[in-house]
Amino acid sequence: xxxxxxxxxxxxxxxxxxxxxxxxxxxxxxxxxxxxxxxxxxxxxxxxxxxxxxxxxxxxxxxxxxxxxxxxxxxxxxxxxxxxxxxxxxxxxxxxxxxxxxxxxxxxxxxxxxxxxxxxxxxxxxxxxxxxxxxxxxxxxxxxxxxxxxxxxxxxxxxxxxxxxxxxxxxxxxxxxxxxxxxxxxxxxxxxxxxxxxxxxxxxxxxxxxxxxxxxxxxxxxxxxxxxxxxxxxxxxxxxxx
Numbered sequence: 176x177x178x179x180x181x182x183x184x185x186x187x188x189x190x191x192x193x194x195x196x197x198x199x200x201x202x203x204x205x206x207x208x209x210x211x212x213x214x215x216x217x218x219x220x221x222x223x224x225x226x227x228x229x230x231x232x233x234x235x236x237x238x239x240x241x242x243x244x245x246x247x248x249x250x251x252x253x254x255x256x257x258x259x260x261x262x263x264x265x266x267x268x269x270x271x272x273x274x275x276x277x278x279x280x281x282x283x284x285x286x287x288x289x290x291x292x293x294x295x296x297x298x299x300x301x302x303x304x305x306x307x308x309x310x311x312x313x314x315x316x317x318x319x320x321x322x323x324x325x326x327x328x329x330x331x332x333x334x335x336x337x338x339x340x341x342x343x344x345x346x347x348x349x350x351x352x353x354x355x356x357x358x359x360x361x362x363x364x365x366x367x368x369x370x371x372x373x374x375x376x377x378x379x380x381x382x383x384x385x386x387x388x389x390x391x392x393x394x395x396x397x398x399x400x401x402x403x404x405x406x407x408x409x410x411x412x413x414x415x416x417x
Contacts, residue, residue: 180370187363285311309374
């Protein structure tokens with residue numbers, strides 16, 4: 176469970192981190208200025224919308240941690256750019272960026288340690304190493320959950336200038352809401368916590384029964400100290416993990 180869930184969670188969180196769909200919004204832009212680039216492009220695509228006597232465009236805005244995009248609805252006109260301005264300088268966005276990057280690093284390191292500790296190609300696992308990897312994976316999941324929580328809680332206020340009511344006067348009616356990347360991040364973070372928690376059980380060693388002929392001797396086959404176990408030829412291979 177840990178070996179499967181941890182990499183899957185890492186892939187989902189990484190996908191959420193690099194995609195610019197943490198929040199989305201729509202805005203209706205009036206094309207009143209002469210020679211407008213958007214107006215000419217939209218007319219070329221046939222996407223002009225008339226609202227009374229004013230022609231308007233319905234724009235779709237999406238933001239991620241490192242990239243923002245603007246697209247005309249039902250059109251191939253789309254422009255993406257690295258985050259900039261008040262949104263980039265917002266301390267909550269920077270906090271989310273740092274937490275996600277730290278989460279990805281810790282989760283990757285934890286998966287490597289877990290693979291070394293589990294050692295599926297040998298009889299005896301390194302339980303401490305596997306459990307340490309699980310601890311890193313759980314920590315990574317909690318960090319990404321924190322980043323997602325901070326971003327979601329402040330989603331409509333990110334990039335807002337405290338001295339103004341709106342962040343960009345060009346889009347006075349931009350309504351923002353959570354987008355698909357957030358859900359990928361939530362799912363991946365939960366998988367990381369579950370997978371890391373499963374690996375944490377490696378800290379607890381299984382309790383082995385005592386040797387029938389000598390109660391003071393352990394029955395663990397790796398010790399080879401109990402005659403009954405040593406002379407047993409059809410011993411189950413899974414008993415070696417004791």
